[in-house]
């Protein structure tokens with residue numbers, strides 16, 4: 001895959017800063033990509049920070065152009081490995097043991113005494129942006145101090161979007177400076193002291209580590225692999241990085257997950273004043289879902305609710321399925337709510353268009369006939385197919401000026417001879433040219449070749465998953481109606 005949309009920027013000259021070298025256009029590409037993937041809204045004032053953090057990756061990869069790096073992440077990263085590296089270097093992971101200690105006091109004072117009274121209760125606690133582990137281990141230490149041996153009845157799920165900090169959290173080794181705020185007793189009961197080459201380092205004891213399970217969860221995804229009935233959610237000092245829309249979606253989904261007497265803990269500079277009809281404040285940045293608010297937890301237009309919309313299928317133990325629609329030749333679909341549109345392509349092409357700000361996306365599937373170039377008939381047909389899709393996206397709240405695109409298909413079947421090759425090639429050329437003329441950046445393409453493709457496009461994230469099919473599989477008629485097939489591998493319920 002390649003992109004013709006990204007021009008190379010000049011490389012860094014001695015003494016020049018990364019911030020100065022990254023153009024405003026390049027910064028916008030990264031801002032949009034990061035916002036779309038993580039929910040993190042990096043303002044324009046963060047130009048130098050964005051440039052300097054991303055230049056770390058350029059150095060590691062021996063690259064000198066931000067444009068080339070963007071093309072790599074956006075277009076040539078099917079496994080999304082480099083995207084994870086980018087996320088690792090862009091996230092802010094500052095944390096410490098017993099940070100905002102009043103929350104742990106609240107746990108000790110308000111929550112745990114009730115648990116010990118009703119001994120059958122098993123707490124499910126989620127540390128939803130756990131960074132390098134200090135937060136979930138502080139919770140584990142608090143449980144152990146209050147409940148002794150009984151602490152191990154309870155479960156802590158610790159998650160973060162950054163794979164790097166999760167590795168550190170699971171290792172659970174900390175420097176002297178990181179444990180300096182702990183009491184001597186906490187250090188002795190909770191940690192093993194390193195010797196030899198580990199001297200000056202401390203590892204959380206196995207009995208505390210066993211209380212915590214780690215997983216990579218992106219809070220910006222429309223569904224999380226978590227069953228409702230969570231007792232405590234710690235989501236501290238992460239929401240501040242998201243814009244209001246992303247915060248709103250996450251906070252409503254937290255409300256869906258919390259048990260009727262559960263608590264939500266936010267960071268010191270975070271609040272949810274605009275959700276006062278959903279949450280009530282019961283302590284310093286501690287909240288509960290208001291009684292009777294359950295019915296209004298979700299915005300009526302949101303899809304992906306754990307409580308389910310008619311098109312969604314959810315069974316215990318599986319993540320909620322996205323509403324799906326399979327389109328056939330001549331069709332198109334667009335959606336402003338989370339959904340997946342899929343199709344199977346041979347010599348036909350599909351354009352996926354997406355407005356990252358409105359989070360509206362859609363896909364078409366068309367085939368230009370092998371017509372007379374002089375009459376422009378095939379081109380007119382293609383323009384019509386593209387305009388239908390763009391209009392539908394605009395109807396759903398998208399803005400034509402913000403659209404980005406991906407294009408797939410145009411495969412040639414050897415059995416169709418020269419005419420077949422001509423059709424496939426002109427279809428691929430048309431979609432590239434149309435996007436270029438319209439100024440719609442082509443972020444990724446898989447056009448040409450000989451293999452049919454299955455394309456699955458997420459309308460709310462702009463993500464496209466592409467699978468090459470054997471020719472025989474392609475000959476089988478694709479299902480045409482909406483299906484709620486199980487989600488792909490990796491979607492497991494964690495606790």
Ligand SMILES: C[S@@+](CC[C@H](N)C(=O)[O-])C[C@H]1O[C@@H](n2cnc3c(N)ncnc32)[C@H](O)[C@@H]1O
Nearest residue numbers: 038091094095129131161162218219236237238
């Ligand atoms: C400043 S740390 C807060 C750590 C801890 N909760 C505390 O208060 O000490 C913010 C964390 O949020 C994580 N984060 C950012 N965006 C995220 C997302 N979309 N999903 C999950 N975690 C995210 C970052 O990787 C980072 O580790």
